[in-house]
Amino acid sequence: MPDEVRYRLLALRAEALDRLVGLGASRSDLVESARGANIDDEHDPEGQTIAFERAQLDTLVADVGRRLKEVDAALGRLDEGTYGRCVVGGEPIDPARLAARPTATTCVAHAGR
Incomplete structure (x- = not known):
């Protein structure tokens, strides 16, 4: 059973890391698309959307970070018995x-x- 649990936890960890990479790419795309635009977050309705999307991505990245910590802690408990x-x-x-x-x-x- 410990091997099955370890395999499942490692699979969850790999999924989280893949998600983190994908979110990083999404954030890079968002930053790149906004780079050349004349965006004024206070006066441009689209600026609010970009700021919201950036905040949403930051929240998702933080959630994945918490998930990785949970998985790593579970792996640690598995090692400790x-x-x-x-x-x-x-x-x-x-x-x-x-x-x-x-x-x-x-x-x-x-x-x-």
């Missing part, structure tokens, strides 16, 4: 919860706390 144990109470995390959320750190009972 604590993966699948609730960090609050120490009890095993239900396998169905781990199947749905492989980076979970708490059991369902402690998830809302």
